[in-house]
Amino acid sequence: MTNDRQSGAMRAAARVSSWAEFYTFGLPDDVRNERLDEVRSDLHEQVTSADGHSSDRSLARRILGRSIRGIVADVSWRRDQLRGLAPRPLSKPMRVVVALAVAAGVAVSSMLFVSSETASSNASLAEVQVGDLEYQVRSEMLFVVPLSVQFAEEVKEVGSDPNYTAVLPQEREGVATEWNNLRVLLSQRASRGRSWNRALPPTSIRSWPAGSAP
Amino acid sequence: MTIEYDILECGSQLEQSAGGFYGFGLAQSLADSRGQDALIGHGTLYKALSRMTVRGLLSSEWEDADSATLAGRPRRRMYRVTGEGARVLAARPAATAIAVGQARASLA
Numbered sequence: 001m002t003n004d005r006q007s008g009a010m011r012a013a014a015r016v017s018s019w020a021e022f023y024t025f026g027l028p029d030d031v032r033n034e035r036l037d038e039v040r041s042d043l044h045e046q047v048t049s050a051d052g053h054s055s056d057r058s059l060a061r062r063i064l065g066r067s068i069r070g071i072v073a074d075v076s077w078r079r080d081q082l083r084g085l086a087p088r089p090l091s092k093p094m095r096v097v098v099a100l101a102v103a104a105g106v107a108v109s110s111m112l113f114v115s116s117e118t119a120s121s122n123a124s125l126a127e128v129q130v131g132d133l134e135y136q137v138r139s140e141m142l143f144v145v146p147l148s149v150q151f152a153e154e155v156k157e158v159g160s161d162p163n164y165t166a167v168l169p170q171e172r173e174g175v176a177t178e179w180n181n182l183r184v185l186l187s188q189r190a191s192r193g194r195s196w197n198r199a200l201p202p203t204s205i206r207s208w209p210a211g212s213a214p
Numbered sequence: 215m216t217i218e219y220d221i222l223e224c225g226s227q228l229e230q231s232a233g234g235f236y237g238f239g240l241a242q243s244l245a246d247s248r249g250q251d252a253l254i255g256h257g258t259l260y261k262a263l264s265r266m267t268v269r270g271l272l273s274s275e276w277e278d279a280d281s282a283t284l285a286g287r288p289r290r291r292m293y294r295v296t297g298e299g300a301r302v303l304a305a306r307p308a309a310t311a312i313a314v315g316q317a318r319a320s321l322a
Contacts, residue, residue, distance in 0.1 A: 016256065034291070037276075038237055039256055041288040045238035046253075048287070062253070066241075070257025077261045 012060035013043040016067040023078045025171060031081055075149075137185045144178045151175045217254075217262050220244055222271065222303040225295050236277075236290040237263065263293065271299035 020039045024032040046063060054062075151171060224243040228235035235243075237260065241253040266272045274293045282289035295303070 020256075035260065037288065038260055038291050041236070041290050042238045042241070042256060044288050045236075045290075049238070066253050066255050067257075068255070069252075070255025070259070070261075073255065073257030073261040075257075077257065077264065 008056040009047050009059040009063060012063040013047055016043060016063060019067060019071075019074075022174065023074045025174065027078070027081050137182070137189055141182060144175075144182055148175055148179070217258070218266055218271065219303065219306050220247065221262060221266065222295055222299050223247070225272070225293060226300070226303065229294055234292040234294050236292055240293070266299070267293075269298075270296055271302055272296060 017036075017040055020036055024035050027035075043063065046066075047059070155168070221240065221244070224240060224247055225235050228239060228243055232239075240263075241259055244259075245251065245253050263272065263274075267274055272293045273296050274291050276291050277289040279289050
């Protein structure tokens, strides 16, 4: 696999890693670190084990597809961890809400454009840069909806729990930042005109406010 | 319990050949056994593994960080099927096993 072919997959993996950072935010360190390490190991294995016949774009979509298919379980797992419960299925209303959010994510990802630039083959996920405007817009849209649904459900379900109240302001700020990122990206796209491959100066996908980064 | 049975079955097979199994390898094995191209979602897989570990069907241990570094990759969390997991798999309802077998035969 060449560096060019790997870069889109690396960026997809970095986005999934970023999502994992969000849904583990505020959980006990040992729980959080174990989940992050496990997901990052999985992403590394998938990126490096891809056969030579898979295109970079195909691999990126497969990685994002796996993440999207697991979003309901991710949200459910987080809720259970916040409540200190053993993992269990989501309630039916919550499944409907999250399924709608996932459907929105799938619709966005179906339009996902992954270009082949930046990111060397040996870059860590934290070092991967996102430089393509359309990619940034769509990946932001892909994750901001389930993020917001998750946040709203948490406030509703465990908002009065002291353990959750402690992390609530930072989490609220994180969600607000993600929406602001999307607003800025959409504004940039509007000002430049619609394009499938309009390069921007590289921007880190890690965009949490200073001091509250998970 | 379908995914739990599948994990126990695939995990047992991987364990026999490699002494244990880890998330991505298991995801590949699950896809192969189901005749699917798409791998199971991260969240679905790791939530199930977490649930099964809590219930004592699986045990897990993190790989040594130094050996993983030498291999040029992040450390893996290695799983094994426990005695309780093997017992649950052996006691799987016949209807489930037959349905799974028929589904696989139709895909072959």
